[in-house]
Amino acid sequence: MSGKTLYDKLWDDHVVHTEDDGSSLLYIDRHLVHEVTSPQAFEGLRLAGRKPWLQTRNLAVADHNVPTTDRAKGIADPVSRLQVETLDKNCAEFGITEFGMADVRQGIVHVVGPEQGATLPGMTIVCGDSHTSTHGASGALAFGIGTSEVEHVLATQCLVQKKAKNLLIKVNGKTGVGVTAKDIVLAIIGKIGTAGGNGYTIEFAGEAIRDLSMEGRMTVCNMAIEAGARAGLVAVDDVTIDYYRDRPYSPKGNDWFMAERAWQHLHSDADAKFDKIIEFDAASIKPQVTWGTSPELVVAVNENVPDPALETDLVKQQSMKRALAYMDLKPGLAITDIAVDKVFIGSCTNSRIEDLRAAAVVAKGKKVADNIKLALVVPGSGLIKLQAESEGLDKIFTDAGFEWRDPGCSMCLAMNADRLSEGERCASTSNRNFEGRQGYGGRTHLVSPAMAAAAAIAGHFVDITTWEG
Amino acid sequence: MKAFTTVTALVAPLDRANVDTDAIIPKQFLKSIRRAGFGPYLFDEWRYLDHGEPEMDCTNRPLNKDFVLNQPEYKGAEILLTRENFGCGSSREHAPWALDDFGFRAIIAPSFADIFYNNCFKNGLLPIVLAAEQVDALFKELVTGYQLTIDLAAQQIRTPNGRTINFDIDETRKFRLLNGLDDIALTLQQADKIKSYEIERAKRAPWLFSH
Numbered sequence: 001m002s003g004k005t006l007y008d009k010l011w012d013d014h015v016v017h018t019e020d021d022g023s024s025l026l027y028i029d030r031h032l033v034h035e036v037t038s039p040q041a042f043e044g045l046r047l048a049g050r051k052p053w054l055q056t057r058n059l060a061v062a063d064h065n066v067p068t069t070d071r072a073k074g075i076a077d078p079v080s081r082l083q084v085e086t087l088d089k090n091c092a093e094f095g096i097t098e099f100g101m102a103d104v105r106q107g108i109v110h111v112v113g114p115e116q117g118a119t120l121p122g123m124t125i126v127c128g129d130s131h132t133s134t135h136g137a138s139g140a141l142a143f144g145i146g147t148s149e150v151e152h153v154l155a156t157q158c159l160v161q162k163k164a165k166n167l168l169i170k171v172n173g174k175t176g177v178g179v180t181a182k183d184i185v186l187a188i189i190g191k192i193g194t195a196g197g198n199g200y201t202i203e204f205a206g207e208a209i210r211d212l213s214m215e216g217r218m219t220v221c222n223m224a225i226e227a228g229a230r231a232g233l234v235a236v237d238d239v240t241i242d243y244y245r246d247r248p249y250s251p252k253g254n255d256w257f258m259a260e261r262a263w264q265h266l267h268s269d270a271d272a273k274f275d276k277i278i279e280f281d282a283a284s285i286k287p288q289v290t291w292g293t294s295p296e297l298v299v300a301v302n303e304n305v306p307d308p309a310l311e312t313d314l315v316k317q318q319s320m321k322r323a324l325a326y327m328d329l330k331p332g333l334a335i336t337d338i339a340v341d342k343v344f345i346g347s348c349t350n351s352r353i354e355d356l357r358a359a360a361v362v363a364k365g366k367k368v369a370d371n372i373k374l375a376l377v378v379p380g381s382g383l384i385k386l387q388a389e390s391e392g393l394d395k396i397f398t399d400a401g402f403e404w405r406d407p408g409c410s411m412c413l414a415m416n417a418d419r420l421s422e423g424e425r426c427a428s429t430s431n432r433n434f435e436g437r438q439g440y441g442g443r444t445h446l447v448s449p450a451m452a453a454a455a456a457i458a459g460h461f462v463d464i465t466t467w468e469g
Numbered sequence: 470m471k472a473f474t475t476v477t478a479l480v481a482p483l484d485r486a487n488v489d490t491d492a493i494i495p496k497q498f499l500k501s502i503r504r505a506g507f508g509p510y511l512f513d514e515w516r517y518l519d520h521g522e523p524e525m526d527c528t529n530r531p532l533n534k535d536f537v538l539n540q541p542e543y544k545g546a547e548i549l550l551t552r553e554n555f556g557c558g559s560s561r562e563h564a565p566w567a568l569d570d571f572g573f574r575a576i577i578a579p580s581f582a583d584i585f586y587n588n589c590f591k592n593g594l595l596p597i598v599l600a601a602e603q604v605d606a607l608f609k610e611l612v613t614g615y616q617l618t619i620d621l622a623a624q625q626i627r628t629p630n631g632r633t634i635n636f637d638i639d640e641t642r643k644f645r646l647l648n649g650l651d652d653i654a655l656t657l658q659q660a661d662k663i664k665s666y667e668i669e670r671a672k673r674a675p676w677l678f679s680h
Contacts, residue, residue, distance in 0.1 A: 013673075016666040017659060021640040025659060027666055029677055037561065039502035050653070053663075065500065079500040079523050086502050122674070130560040130584055144584055146562035147504075148591035148652070156656045158663055162639065164583075194487055195554035198583055228557065230583050251676035259676045294487050315486050315552055322485075413496050434491040434558060440520045 003269025005166045006233050007201040010141040010266075014124045016158055026161045029123035031153045033060035033096065034109045035087040036415070037128030041151035042090040052094050053157035059118050060091050060098040063108045064415045068378050068405035071101060080416065094154075107381025107407040110134040110348040114218065115381055117247025121236045121263040126153055131348045131431065133224040137217035138244070139236035139266035141201070144225065164230065165275040167200035168268075171208035173282040178465040180358065181216035182350060182429065182448035184208060184280075185223040186288035190298040192278060197229030200276070203268060204234050208282035214243040215354040222349045223431055226295040235267035287464050289335050290433045290446040292323030297433075299335060301451070301463045307331035326435055327443050328423070336461050338445070341424040343368075343375040343456040344438070345402075345449050347412035350429035351380030353387050355449040360393040362453035366469060368401035369459030375402040376418060378410040402456065414439045427455035471593030472649030476574045477618040478547030481537055482611050488551060489558035490585065494567040498523050507563055508570030512538065538571075542613045549576045550607055555596075556585025565592045575619050577626070579604050590642050593649065595621060597636045621647055 004012070016025040038060070045051070052058060065080035067073075075081035084101065091098035099105045105112060110131050113119035119135040125142035126132060128150040135142035149159055169192075171184055189196075202224050209220065217234045224232025234240075241260055244250050251259045268274075286300035297320070299306065308320035308331065324331065329338070345351070345359050356379060368375045377397050379385040385407055388394055394404045411418040412430035420426055420442025429452050430437075433444035447455065454462050457469065498510045500523055509527040514520075516538060518531040532539045538546070549568070555578040556564060565588045568576070574594065579601040581589075589596045597619070599607075607617075610628070618627040621643060626634040645652065656663075671678040 017662050019641055023639065023641040025656065025662070027663070027670070036499050040504045040562075043502075043504070048653070077500075083500050083502055123677070128560060128562075130558065132560075144560035146560055146565075146584065146588035146591060148562060148588065152653050152656065155653045156660075156663065158656055160641070160652060160656065194557055195580060195582075198554065198580060225584075228554065228582060251679070255676035255679055259674070262674065294489075318484075319486055413491075415496050415499065432489075432491070432558060434489045436495055436514050437491050440495075440514065 002273045003271040005268040005272040005274060006139065006203055006235055006266060007141065007166055008272070010122065010124065011163055013122070014141070023160055023162050025158050026124060027158055028126050028153050029057065030119055030125045031058045032109045032113055032125065032127035032132070033058055034064060034127070034129060035062045035083045036064045037147050038090065038150055039083065039086045040147050041154060042094065044151040045094070045154060050155045052096065052154045055095045057157060058096045058154065060087060060096050061106055061109050061112050062087050062101060064409045064413065066101055066408040067416055068408050068410050068418055071406050076417070104382040104386065107384065108348045108351060108409055110222065111351060111380030111384065114138060114214070115247070115383060117244055117250035120244060120250065121240055121266055126159065130225045131222050133230065133232045134218050134222040134348055136221040136224065136231050136233040137214060138240055139234065139263065141231055143230040164201045165199055167197060167202045167229065168274040168277045169202055169204050169280070170206035170277065171204070171280045171282050172206045173208060174211065175208050175282045175285055176465060178450065179285055179287060180448040180450065181212050181219035183285055183288045184282070185220045186290065186295065186298050186446060187285045188280065189223065189227045189295045190288065192227055194226060194294050194296045195228045197224060197227040200229050201231040201233060202227065202229040204232060209234060210237065213354055214239060215352040218352065219349055223295070226431055236263045287448060287451050289451070289461055291327065291329060291335065292320065293326055293433055293435050294323070295431070295433060295446060297323055301335050301461055303335060305329050305331055305333045305335065336463065339371060339460040340427045340445070340455050341371070341373050342420060342426045343372060343452050344411040344426055344428040344430065345376065345452050346378030346380070346410050347430035348380065349431045350449050351378060351384065353384050355429065356384070356388050356393050359449040359453035360396045362450050362464070363400040363402065363457065364396050366400050366457045368456045371459045372456055375456040376405060376411060377402050378405045379407050381407050411438055413437060427452045427461065470591065470649045470651060473574065473593055473595050473621050473646045475618065475620045476547060477616060478574065479543065479545055480548045480550050480611060480615050480617050481543040481546035482608055483537055483549055483551040484608060486552040487554045487557055490556060490561050490564040491558055493556065493564040494561065495521065497521070499561055499563055504566060505570060507567035508572070511567040511571045512536070545572070547572055547574045548617055548619065549573050550604065550611065551576065551578045552604070553579040553601065555581050557582040560584045562588045562591070565589045565594050569594050577604065577607065590646060591652065593646065595619065595646065597626070599634060599636060603634055
């Protein structure tokens with residue numbers, strides 16, 4: 001019998017029961033809750049007279065709607081305010097721990113989970129948000145669910161699931177200087193497409209992945225969903241164990257030693273069988289910039305906007321033409337000739353301390369270009385904000401002309417007041433460049449934090465690996 | 470949940486690949502704390518020429534006449550025919566809620582994003598995967614008034630000229646959809662199994678059960 005993949009191990013460890021058709025009742029260790037996808041689930045519990053199966057397995061935080069300025073004044077938009085207040089009320093009523101808007105631990109749910117040690121290696125983790133895949137970076141099975149499933153997990157601590165297939169993506173060798181986790185994952189999506197991972201759980205492996213910090217691995221797994229996979233994984237190693245030591249919710253004392261020992265097994269066996277393996281050469285990956293309205297429409301920064309006429313697949317050609325029209329770009333234009341109006345550094349993809357440090361290195365001693373209307377830095381959590389301030393990063397950003405904000409999802413999806421106006425172009429460290437994502441009629445280019453900071457300083461995209469400022 | 474047995478209805482063609490959930494229901498409408506009422510805002514940015522906001526009365530908003538669902542011949546369509554990777558992007562269940570509220574009962578495509586696909590079944594909406602060539606053939610033969618019959622029990626689609634196309638669906642999902650069953654009630658019937666699992670797991674991973 002061949003060995004097991006990491007995904008096989010995590011799956012087998014959580015199966016409560018399997019039906020004849022292969023669908024399984026899967027036990028969920030950690031449920032993260034936020035304000036947007038939970039109100040209807042709590043309402044469902046209330047109507048059916050049900051209670052949470054295990055209150056302590058749930059952790060809630062408001063992130064999508066929260067303002068990033070003037071927190072003390074509350075939320076101006078009454079519709080947003082009602083949604084956040086509804087979360088507060090539901091958590092109080094059902095006995096669920098919530099980090100409220102004034103709590104220093106508040107932040108983006110996928111940043112807060114690992115930071116608190118609330119999401120740990122070996123767990124099954126779900127949340128009513130597709131970027132739950134982020135938590136797979138710690139060797140946990142983590143995936144996004146809809147609101148009906150949020151209610152299901154609350155009521156039963158389980159989900160009915162069918163096992164996905166195993167896809168191994170190996171990134172061999174070392175990346176060049178200035179090439180980050182974000183560039184690796186964008187290059188992967190550019191090659192396999194946004195549907196490339198449909199039906200699979202992706203395990204990311206290879207030297208370039210092992211070389212990443214936990215923060216970098218989270219960036220990669222975060223965007224597994226942009227490649228179509230509900231879950232992304234990275235095997236546990238010393239980097240993982242060191243990261244989780246002494247986090248507030250991490251196991252303590254003897255529990256820690258037992259957990260640490262168990263976590264050592266959280267990797268694919270040498271003879272494990274994958275349904276598909278795709279390999280990449282890290283050295284050939286350059287800083288990436290998306291040019292279209294899907295994350296797969298991406299090129300290296302030293303390339304040009306592609307020509308749909310050269311695409312032979314008619315459905316794809318049509319998508320490319322539509323994307324170019326929406327983005328107001330012409331084929332053949334050099335990426336470095338694209339000027340931007342706004343810059344957004346933040347989101348569950350790139351708002352951790354390492355991301356802020358990378359952007360600050362670029363911004364230090366420089367000024368945001370005159371054509372930039374707004375350059376935002378939004379830390380992923382209150383604790384990251386404090387950490388950055390203790391390192392003086394806030395000062396570097398504000399001296400350069402960036403705005404330094406309070407934590408939340410912010411302009412990644414523009415549910416709060418931070419957004420693009422119609423026709424505005426943004427260099428963004430977020431995860432989706434869909435039409436209207438950052439604001440009605442707004443145009444998004446996805447990049448790494450260093451590339452976004454450099455675009456703010458130069459006023460247009462530059463190749464961070466050769467740029468001299 | 471609403472059961473799905475047999476549906477005979479008009480088909481609307483949405484000839485685009487990678488239709489994402491931000492397109493199906495833009496984020497401003499996600500601020501609602503209700504489950505109903507998303508139909509008027511389905512495909513909001515494609516359907517209307519102005520910018521939609523929650524609670525907006527849509528009756529007098531300027532329509533994008535080129536958008537398929539605004540064309541009179543597709544009024545009342547309950548089956549959506551579209552291209553690959555439909556529903557990609559976020560996990561928002563507001564996407565199937567909006568499609569359902571608008572009146573759609575089934576979606577036919579060569580592939581769906583996994584989370585969206587899963588969410589459909591929780592809302593009595595049937596996503597049908599056919600081979601890309603079969604979807605292409607349906608796009609080609611679609612004319613004004615084109616209707617399909619979808620028979621879930623038989624796992625069959627019948628075209629107006631009497632052709633039948635079989636489709637796959639897993640048994641558990643089919644059973645739950647045919648009978649409109651509440652997933653939570655079914656799972657709670659297995660409460661003893663869940664409790665036994667917790668006891669056994671607590672021995673293997675005590676740190677997860679120590680508080």
